[in-house]
Amino acid sequence: MEELKKKLLAYFTDLTIQIHDDYRMCINTQKETVVSLLNYLKNMGYEHFALLSCIDWIDKGEFELIYILSAYMEVCDKYQEKEQGIIIIKARISRDDAKVISVINVFENAEPYERELHEMFGIKFEGHPRLTPLMLEREYEIPPFRKDFDTLKYVDNTFGKIPSIEERKANYERT
Numbered sequence: 027m028e029e030l031k032k033k034l035l036a037y038f039t040d041l042t043i044q045i046h047d048d049y050r051m052c053i054n055t056q057k058e059t060v061v062s063l064l065n066y067l068k069n070m071g072y073e074h075f076a077l078l079s080c081i082d083w084i085d086k087g088e089f090e091l092i093y094i095l096s097a098y099m100e101v102c103d104k105y106q107e108k109e110q111g112i113i114i115i116k117a118r119i120s121r122d123d124a125k126v127i128s129v130i131n132v133f134e135n136a137e138p139y140e141r142e143l144h145e146m147f148g149i150k151f152e153g154h155p156r157l158t159p160l161m162l163e164r165e166y167e168i169p170p171f172r173k174d175f176d177t178l179k180y181v182d183n184t185f186g187k188i189p190s191i192e193e194r195k196a197n198y199e200r201t
Contacts, residue, residue, distance in 0.1 A: 078139035
C-alpha cells in the first residue's frame with residue numbers, strides 16, 4: 027500500500043491518504059478528482075467497484091460520498107498483496123447543490139448505487155443516463171435518507187389516517 031500511496035501522491039495533487047493497516051487505504055479528495063482517480067486505480071488493477079454510499083453531515087451542510095474498490099483475485103489458491111487491499115475514496119459535496127459527475131463510464135456497476143443515492147438523498151449524478159426511481163413508489167418533499175426528513179410526520183401523515191381495527195369493526199357492524 028505504501029508504494030501505491032507514493033504513486034498516487036506523485037500523480038494527484040489534491041489527495042490526503044491514510045493507510046489504516048496493511049491492506050486498507052483511505053483517500054480523501056475533491057469531487058472533481060473522483061472520476062480520474064477511479065480511472066487511475068482501475069488501471070492499477072483495482073477493478074472491483076464494491077460500493078458507493080453516502081453520509082449526511084447535516085451540521086456541516088455536506089454529503090460525503092464513499093467509493094470502495096478492491097482487486098479481483100488472480101490466482102485461486104493465494105491472495106496477492108494488491109488483492110488483499112481495500113481502497114476507500116471519500117469526497118464531500120454541498121447539500122444545497124448536491125451534484126457530482128457520474129462514475130458509470132468507469133464502473134458500470136455503479137449505476138444502481140447512483141440511482142439509490144439520487145432517490146434517497148437527492149444527489150444529482152451528472153451524466154447518468156437514467157436517474158429513475160429504484161425503490162420508492164412516490165416522490166418526497168425531502169428525500170427520506172436526509173437527516174432533516176421528518177420520519178414521525180411521514181408516519182403520521184401516511185398511517186395516521188388508517189382506521190384502527192376497532193374503528194373498522196364498528197363501521198362494519200353499523201352496515
